[in-house]
Amino acid sequence: MAAVGDLAVKFGGLIKKERVFDFKNGVFGAPTKRSEVCALNLRKLRAGGSRIGGAQAVMQVGVESDAGVSRDSKNLEGALGFDVVTEVELREKGFLGLRKTKLVCTIGPACCSLDDLEKLAMGGMNVARLNMCHNTREWHQDLVRKINKLNEEKGFCVSLMIDTEGSQIHVVDHGAPSTVKAEEGSVWFFTNEKFEGSRPFTIQANYEGFAEGIQVGDEIVFDGGMATFKVVEKVGNDLRCKCTDPGLLLPRAKLSFWRDGKLVEKNYQLPTLSPKDWSDIDFGISEGVDFIAMSFVNDADAVTHLKNYISTKSSKSIQVLAKIESLEALHKLHEIVAASDGIMIARGDLGVEIPLEQIPTVQEEITYVCRQLNKPVVVASQLLESMVEYPTPTRAEVADVSEAVRQYADALMLSGESAIGPFGQKALSVLRMTSSRMELWSREENRQDILFQHNLEPSLPDQIADQICNSAAAMANNLGIDAIFVYTRHGQMASVISRNRPNPPIFAFTNESSTRMALNLRWGVTPLVVDLSDDMEGNITRSVHLLKTNGLIKNGDTVLVVSDIIPTSTTQTVFQSIQVKTIA
Numbered sequence: 001m002a003a004v005g006d007l008a009v010k011f012g013g014l015i016k017k018e019r020v021f022d023f024k025n026g027v028f029g030a031p032t033k034r035s036e037v038c039a040l041n042l043r044k045l046r047a048g049g050s051r052i053g054g055a056q057a058v059m060q061v062g063v064e065s066d067a068g069v070s071r072d073s074k075n076l077e078g079a080l081g082f083d084v085v086t087e088v089e090l091r092e093k094g095f096l097g098l099r100k101t102k103l104v105c106t107i108g109p110a111c112c113s114l115d116d117l118e119k120l121a122m123g124g125m126n127v128a129r130l131n132m133c134h135n136t137r138e139w140h141q142d143l144v145r146k147i148n149k150l151n152e153e154k155g156f157c158v159s160l161m162i163d164t165e166g167s168q169i170h171v172v173d174h175g176a177p178s179t180v181k182a183e184e185g186s187v188w189f190f191t192n193e194k195f196e197g198s199r200p201f202t203i204q205a206n207y208e209g210f211a212e213g214i215q216v217g218d219e220i221v222f223d224g225g226m227a228t229f230k231v232v233e234k235v236g237n238d239l240r241c242k243c244t245d246p247g248l249l250l251p252r253a254k255l256s257f258w259r260d261g262k263l264v265e266k267n268y269q270l271p272t273l274s275p276k277d278w279s280d281i282d283f284g285i286s287e288g289v290d291f292i293a294m295s296f297v298n299d300a301d302a303v304t305h306l307k308n309y310i311s312t313k314s315s316k317s318i319q320v321l322a323k324i325e326s327l328e329a330l331h332k333l334h335e336i337v338a339a340s341d342g343i344m345i346a347r348g349d350l351g352v353e354i355p356l357e358q359i360p361t362v363q364e365e366i367t368y369v370c371r372q373l374n375k376p377v378v379v380a381s382q383l384l385e386s387m388v389e390y391p392t393p394t395r396a397e398v399a400d401v402s403e404a405v406r407q408y409a410d411a412l413m414l415s416g417e418s419a420i421g422p423f424g425q426k427a428l429s430v431l432r433m434t435s436s437r438m439e440l441w442s443r444e445e446n447r448q449d450i451l452f453q454h455n456l457e458p459s460l461p462d463q464i465a466d467q468i469c470n471s472a473a474a475m476a477n478n479l480g481i482d483a484i485f486v487y488t489r490h491g492q493m494a495s496v497i498s499r500n501r502p503n504p505p506i507f508a509f510t511n512e513s514s515t516r517m518a519l520n521l522r523w524g525v526t527p528l529v530v531d532l533s534d535d536m537e538g539n540i541t542r543s544v545h546l547l548k549t550n551g552l553i554k555n556g557d558t559v560l561v562v563s564d565i566i567p568t569s570t571t572q573t574v575f576q577s578i579q580v581k582t583i584a
């Protein structure tokens, strides 16, 4: 594997394997090529079906022969739903080389041309995020059109997410187009009133009740610590404040209020979804976006309300992600995770409401709860913040990204790095390489945490499906399987396999396009749309054949197939199986 110029590095005694730095791909690698994955000696084992409460679970190990499928079935050729990025990655790196951690890019003026978007898609963007705080309806509409075009015409599979503005107290006007410096001891006037022209030392806040309940002596903190002011006088609805900790005031800076070292929780008076948010949500529904990220969620009811609203308005299933970005949301974490389709750890605003040193442990806690409850989790904000300005990340940023990957977050998100920074593609490649590297390390060192297996649903058929997925993941690791295939209509089986974070990639075959786009946020899952028939054996044979004729799978590869047939009008039994197939 090592070529001339490669650097062989041995880590003294602690780590058994030799690591080789591959300059071309920029990664340290251990010998993990497909051919080197442990050869399997599979015998024709056939375990009979065991009946459990009316459901049949079959486990079989066999040898797949391609002989039965005719090679000229044209409709099958066209049905290979691989996206172009996975296909290239698979050809270049093999099954184990496929990246597991998903990547979300915030789209902004720096990356909104079709050409820029294509480069991000090619660079591994799984989800494009539109932050409704910024820009116009027309701009967002144009973006949706461009992403759809790339998917339809260029074979990408990029999901769309809109992110609501939400209710939050922030600066509207601070008297300058960009940053203003607040000097120690300077006195500033905080008001909700709009003012014309320049009025030095005046800050306009967006919410008229911003000073309600605030007392002389309280503190106003900008952006979680950029600058701090002490309230010296209340003037009607306004405040006169003195700068006690000098710093930079940014446009739209977030304001938080503190008393005796504790946050004065103020967001409770603001609705989670404003009239503008509802209008943005209607826009998202009419454009058929895949995810709606809901800012400043404070309880499960808000999530349930939005989910109900969507189900009455949209025939398509749209995933609601709850953004955890307030103290109140942390108090109600479990119920919010349970009510939502996924979570975004919005560290930007979270860092305004809780002390910064608590962010790492809170992040670990949230990722843990999400995995227990089988909800995808996105780690967001400031991952590579310095790259908004510089073409290279800090070592600390790379360490932060690696930590999120080590925690098995489903996805990582870029904000300003892609939206306004000139190095968006480079930032994306840093995420890509850093995640691949940490995934490899976790796998080799077998750092997999033992997952406390919550039963996700109380009903028996669901528990059986859970256990099949858990066992499938364990089998895949123990047998050194190359790839897991799962047939899944709503994505549930694929998500439960993913939740186990198995070593091989998970190819999820579904007949629902919305399921495919939702699975784009799931760790380790490559979702594909295929025609699924009730004949599960036929589905399996067809998909293996498709991959084989496209050169993506070869003789000797081993695939673990998980299938799940739900009763239809013609078949009354639930038939679930795990099969191990060696391609021959």
Ligand SMILES: Nc1ncnc2c1ncn2[C@@H]1O[C@H](COP(=O)(O)OP(=O)(O)O)[C@@H](O)[C@H]1O
Binding pocket: 106, 107, 108, 109, 131, 133, 134, 135, 252, 348, 415, 416, 417, 419, 420
């Ligand atoms: N659609 C957009 N149009 C213009 N600027 C944007 C857009 N989306 C994001 N940005 C810019 O990128 C920065 C980072 O994005 P994000 O983290 O989503 O927003 P914010 O910082 O407002 O929470 C924003 O502060 C804003 O300057």
Ligand SMILES: C=C(OP(=O)(O)O)C(=O)O
Binding pocket: 131, 133, 163, 164, 295, 325, 345, 346, 347, 348, 349, 350, 380, 381, 415
């Ligand atoms: C992702 C976040 O939300 P937004 O960018 O919408 O403020 C955050 O606060 O970290």
Ligand SMILES: [K+]
Binding pocket: 131, 132, 133, 163, 164, 165, 166, 295
């Ligand atoms: K937002």
Ligand SMILES: [Mg+2]
Binding pocket: 295, 325, 346, 348, 349
């Ligand atoms: Mg936020």
